[in-house]
Amino acid sequence: MKLDSEHLEILAAIVEQGGLTEGAEALGKSQPSVSRSMALLEARIGLPLFEPGRRPLRPTELGASLARLGSRIHRANKEASLLVQRYRQGLAGRLRVGGSPIFMDGVVASMIAEFQSRHADVQIDQSYGYLNQLEAGLRNGGLDVAILPLHPGQVPPDLEFTPLLGGNNVIACRAGHPLTRTRGITLNHIAPYAWIAPPADSPLYRDLQRSLKSIGQEDFRVNFSGGTLASIQSVLTGSDALTVLPYSVVFLSRRTIPLEALPLKIDHAERQLGILRVSDRQLPPAVRQLTGFLLTECQRLQARMDHDQQITRRRG
Amino acid sequence: MKLDSEHLEILAAIVEQGGLTEGAEALGKSQPSVSRSMALLEARIGLPLFEPGRRPLRPTELGASLARLGSRIHRANKEASLLVQRYRQGLAGRLRVGGSPIFMDGVVASMIAEFQSRHADVQIDQSYGYLNQLEAGLRNGGLDVAILPLHPGQVPPDLEFTPLLGGNNVIACRAGHPLTRTRGITLNHIAPYAWIAPPADSPLYRDLQRSLKSIGQEDFRVNFSGGTLASIQSVLTGSDALTVLPYSVVFLSRRTIPLEALPLKIDHAERQLGILRVSDRQLPPAVRQLTGFLLTECQRLQARMDHDQQITRRRG
DNA sequence: TTGTAATATCGCTTTGCGCTATGAAACTGG
DNA sequence: CCAGTTTCATAGCGCAAAGCGATATTACAA
Numbered sequence: 001m002k003l004d005s006e007h008l009e010i011l012a013a014i015v016e017q018g019g020l021t022e023g024a025e026a027l028g029k030s031q032p033s034v035s036r037s038m039a040l041l042e043a044r045i046g047l048p049l050f051e052p053g054r055r056p057l058r059p060t061e062l063g064a065s066l067a068r069l070g071s072r073i074h075r076a077n078k079e080a081s082l083l084v085q086r087y088r089q090g091l092a093g094r095l096r097v098g099g100s101p102i103f104m105d106g107v108v109a110s111m112i113a114e115f116q117s118r119h120a121d122v123q124i125d126q127s128y129g130y131l132n133q134l135e136a137g138l139r140n141g142g143l144d145v146a147i148l149p150l151h152p153g154q155v156p157p158d159l160e161f162t163p164l165l166g167g168n169n170v171i172a173c174r175a176g177h178p179l180t181r182t183r184g185i186t187l188n189h190i191a192p193y194a195w196i197a198p199p200a201d202s203p204l205y206r207d208l209q210r211s212l213k214s215i216g217q218e219d220f221r222v223n224f225s226g227g228t229l230a231s232i233q234s235v236l237t238g239s240d241a242l243t244v245l246p247y248s249v250v251f252l253s254r255r256t257i258p259l260e261a262l263p264l265k266i267d268h269a270e271r272q273l274g275i276l277r278v279s280d281r282q283l284p285p286a287v288r289q290l291t292g293f294l295l296t297e298c299q300r301l302q303a304r305m306d307h308d309q310q311i312t313r314r315r316g
Numbered sequence: 317m318k319l320d321s322e323h324l325e326i327l328a329a330i331v332e333q334g335g336l337t338e339g340a341e342a343l344g345k346s347q348p349s350v351s352r353s354m355a356l357l358e359a360r361i362g363l364p365l366f367e368p369g370r371r372p373l374r375p376t377e378l379g380a381s382l383a384r385l386g387s388r389i390h391r392a393n394k395e396a397s398l399l400v401q402r403y404r405q406g407l408a409g410r411l412r413v414g415g416s417p418i419f420m421d422g423v424v425a426s427m428i429a430e431f432q433s434r435h436a437d438v439q440i441d442q443s444y445g446y447l448n449q450l451e452a453g454l455r456n457g458g459l460d461v462a463i464l465p466l467h468p469g470q471v472p473p474d475l476e477f478t479p480l481l482g483g484n485n486v487i488a489c490r491a492g493h494p495l496t497r498t499r500g501i502t503l504n505h506i507a508p509y510a511w512i513a514p515p516a517d518s519p520l521y522r523d524l525q526r527s528l529k530s531i532g533q534e535d536f537r538v539n540f541s542g543g544t545l546a547s548i549q550s551v552l553t554g555s556d557a558l559t560v561l562p563y564s565v566v567f568l569s570r571r572t573i574p575l576e577a578l579p580l581k582i583d584h585a586e587r588q589l590g591i592l593r594v595s596d597r598q599l600p601p602a603v604r605q606l607t608g609f610l611l612t613e614c615q616r617l618q619a620r621m622d623h624d625q626q627i628t629r630r631r632g
Numbered sequence: 633t634t635g636t637a638a639t640a641t642c643g644c645t646t647t648g649c650g651c652t653a654t655g656a657a658a659c660t661g662g
Numbered sequence: 663c664c665a666g667t668t669t670c671a672t673a674g675c676g677c678a679a680a681g682c683g684a685t686a687t688t689a690c691a692a
Contacts (some may be wrong), residue, residue: 322649345650346651348651348653349649352649353648353649369657371658
């Protein structure tokens with residue numbers, strides 16, 4: 001025999017409020033309604049839930065015990081409502097974010113940290129990948145959003161791309177590197193130094209090739225390759241090697257790590273860091289929250305970078 | 317917004333069983349029924365509970381979270397059903413038993429212990445009182461049953477009395493008391509000894525008076541009075557004092573305490589130990605269980621006492 | 633006893649669950 | 663890639679029960 005959970009919740013309200021009328025009021029129902037519900041419940045279990053002939057309705061032993069269980073049910077139900085509410089507002093849920101390694105480590109991760117400090121109940125699963133993997137992840141539902149640098153013409157038709165930041169690359173070196181004291185850097189100045197390269201299959205590696213080609217350096221010596229941003233930063237600061245990194249990554253890294261960008265214009269791929277997602281699918285509200293958050297954070301970052309570059313340019 | 321607990325339980329079943337069809341089967345409902353329930357729930361919360369376009373229906377993050385809560389609700393509900401079932405069979409509940417002190421301590425308590433070892437979830441509240449208090453307790457619902465010695469003509473019309481045991485009293489003394497070695501005891505043999513009396517307001521005290529009067533002893537010296545059975549037993553075994561006790565109490569006490577009943581016929585009040593309860597009120601099933609249990613236990617006890625007395629009579 | 637407050641009952645409408653039958657969509661194995 | 667199979671959704675219909683206001687009944691209090 002299955003009892004109606006709703007009935008048990010009503011019973012709990014009556015017992016807690018000390019009377020049927022008050023219970024009905026607390027539940028937002030009419031008095032006859034709850035009276036009949038209790039009559040039904042009593043009829044089904046075939047045992048009295050209330051002492052007979054007592055006016056401020058008092059539960060029997062059985063009634064009180066069932067009321068305790070009803071109360072438990074009520075709490076679980078309320079928690080469910082709350083969960084839905086928070087989920088609706090993007091304050092709860094799980095978010096699967098994939099992205100290109102350097103940008104995720106150098107730019108996005110710290111912003112996600114900030115986001116999570118405001119939305120404690122949003123669980124974020126971060127993963128790394130390049131365009132193909134990320135696309136696949138988005139399409140098969142393994143990812144909610146992807147964050148990566150992309151050329152506007154590169155966006156697949158079934159996906160939607162929201163730009164966040166300019167994606168221009170710079171040549172980076174440790175602070176205090178000999179080249180930072182050199183005025184009017186040319187290819188000749190750079191030629192002696194070894195290079196740190198990202199994994200050979202990454203877009204950033206192709207950027208590196210292209211950048212060096214754009215300044216006339218066809219072949220280059222790779223000193224270290226394949227590491228994540230943390231490794232690159234370590235090697236960079238511990239040696240005189242050079243590398244190509246997005247300017248935003250260098251900019252943010254400088255807060256804690258002694259890096260500099262060489263004032264040497266290099267060709268870059270007209271890509272922008274942005275958020276890629278499936279266009280028609282309805283996304284969890286937390287995704288919208290994160291998207292909006294990253295957008296404003298990146299706007300602020302862009303403004304700071306622009307400001308900084310103007311000063312550097314005036315000084316340099 | 318209030319969610320339907322039933323819907324959450326259904327969701328839990330679907331998630332646990334790994335599919336809507338299996339979930340429906342587990343719930344004993346038809347597949348279309350649970351499908352529509354889920355559609356309703358989804359429509360109410362306005363967010364998807366299942367990944368779209370997946371055939372073995374897979375929950376979204378929100379769906380999985382709600383399913384966990386639904387499972388909690390289901391457990392509470394099942395527990396409620398179980399409670400009702402056990403309560404129906406008299407295996408659970410609270411039982412308020414009142415009774416006259418000597419019989420409760422000397423006869424009923426040990427039987428209740430045995431009852432509880434078989435019905436672990438029946439909680440018993442025992443209290444003491446005489447007829448008037450017990451009647452009041454039964455009528456105002458403070459007691460479920462009362463156990464006391466009563467004359468058949470004494471039973472109030474709105475109450476019902478079930479006899480358990482003969483209520484005849486005997487004169488009791490310690491084992492090895494000088495009188496136990498005396499043949500053909502008369503009033504003269506008894507006269508020198510002091511008496512232990514129950515509280516002066518108790519029926520047993522009036523029994524004592526009446527008993528002694530019936531054997532011709534009009535005035536008697538009271539050595540000790542007012543104690544419960546345990547005190548009486550202690551004083552009795554530690555002195556040569558005499559007292560009047562129900563034979564059943566002496567019989568059962570002998571298992572652990574060196575007492576004896578003097579082979580002297582005394583008048584007794586034609587009362588019987590029995591169970592008194594309100595006649596029209598529907599009692600908790602556990603009461604019926606206890607009533608039945610006490611009835612058979614007392615029958616066995618009566619048989620043992622009869623047997624024992626035959627032997628004693630043959631010997632004496 | 634009488635007035636008051638609490639509960640039960642009545643009549644009615646609406647909601648939603650139960651079922652069967654059937655359509656649509658996704659998976660599976662060649 | 664194509665049929666067959668499985669899985670889920672929808673439609674239509676009857677019924678149980680929740681909702682309400684109005685009203686009768688009953689316990690408590692003064």
